[in-house]
Amino acid sequence: MPHDHSDHPHSLLPPDPALRIKALETLLTRKGLVDPAALDAIIDTYETKIGPQNGAHVVARAWSDPAFKAALLEDATAVVRALGYYGRQGEHMVVVENTEDVHNMVVCTLCSCYPWPLLGIPPGWYKSDAYRARAVRAPRAVLAEFGVTLPRETAVRVWDSTAEVRYLVLPQRPDGTEGLDETALKGLVTRDSMIGTALARRPDGAAAP
Amino acid sequence: MSGAPEPVFSEPWHAQVFALTVHLNDAGHFSWPEWAQRFGATLKRHGLAKDLDGGDDYFSAWLETLEALLSERDLARADQVAELRAAWKAAYLATPHGAPVHLAEERGGGQG
Known part of the structure; x- marks a missing residue:
């Protein structure tokens, strides 16, 4: 998400666990074991519906x-x-x-x-x-x-x-x-x-x- | 406890690791009782050193449990995960602030 600091030459680096999860997601998605849309749906369900x-x-x-x-x-x-x-x-x-x-x-x-x-x-x-x-x-x-x-x-x-x-x-x-x-x-x-x-x-x- | 509503997940990665685990459980890669046993064991191990507060440390234990389980099942080998983690880190550092971040081999490709 864009924010006010203009002095960041590159994107803000997410915390280490976030990078590890992205790595897992990428690997499992490439193997066809994970559907990224299904992950979004799960998050949405628990954030808003249940x-x-x-x-x-x-x-x-x-x-x-x-x-x-x-x-x-x-x-x-x-x-x-x-x-x-x-x-x-x-x-x-x-x-x-x-x-x-x-x-x-x-x-x-x-x-x-x-x-x-x-x-x-x-x-x-x-x-x-x-x-x-x-x-x-x-x-x-x-x-x-x-x-x-x-x-x-x-x-x-x-x-x-x-x-x-x-x-x-x-x-x-x-x-x-x-x-x-x-x-x-x-x-x-x-x-x-x-x-x-x-x-x-x-x-x-x-x-x- | 205050009356103010608390967010369901306090950090985006908490939501992501939760969703990933639920999705893999739905797909039958492990049962929930099995997950709970393993996760409980990780929490117990971590809790010996300090009192866990139920926030970041809770989801760190969660992620560690998931990584170990996926590695054991040969669904996500630790070396492959480490490699992709490094690739993501490099991608963040190489992407101008505000632009969407993609892995190098996917940049300009079909991955939206």
Whole structure:
């Protein structure tokens, strides 16, 4: 992309990893193993089409429709597939419900397994050693850093995602949302609330962290 | 966490290495559980020296895993990759600022 400095005699050299990836792409494209257009399509899909709005749709629906919720907790993969949310990293999805008694939280201690079709690409902190190592050992301390303090009697369950099973947290429906329809409810469901590091927003605007 | 939206990928090369891996997985060159095992092992190895922050260091581990896997499968030999990496570097250095960068043998050719 052109920019303001006119004192560069040549193009800005991309960082070393970028050059290594270009090399891989060139080699694999020449061998006919990679289609550059398919790479662009994948990036576009994950940057613009797949994201937490999908998970929020599922949660808002579950809050509004008890039969849907029961089916979701029974077999999430089939239920979200029927809504069109399936594909890579969504082969086997499990939804875990937060209640007064239990707060659920999701991590991947191995790498960064995550329900892509429902939440998109995980945020940086989900992939960090700090979160991956401590979510299991000290979940309440991690939650406190996210600004979530739970009543002492609420148990915390941590679910370790794998390449085979991805978890989505069904947050508790906030108080004061009785009259809201699915669309309005959707706006209260944050990405972090579906990972379990936040609570859903309240309609009075009190933002969950 | 602030409420400001974060970009899905913070650097273009993060997106590129991600897409390349997903594409090769789609094409059946390796399974995702296999990828996760290998990637997890790389992260673990890197994490011994320092705490990984989930950004550049995460995708560096990702790229290292992909390079090793492709080399092992004989899909992209390390010497061929190194050669092309050098060619790309030379192309960037030889291209006037603002002009599209092409590999030497492709310049003026059909590659848009």
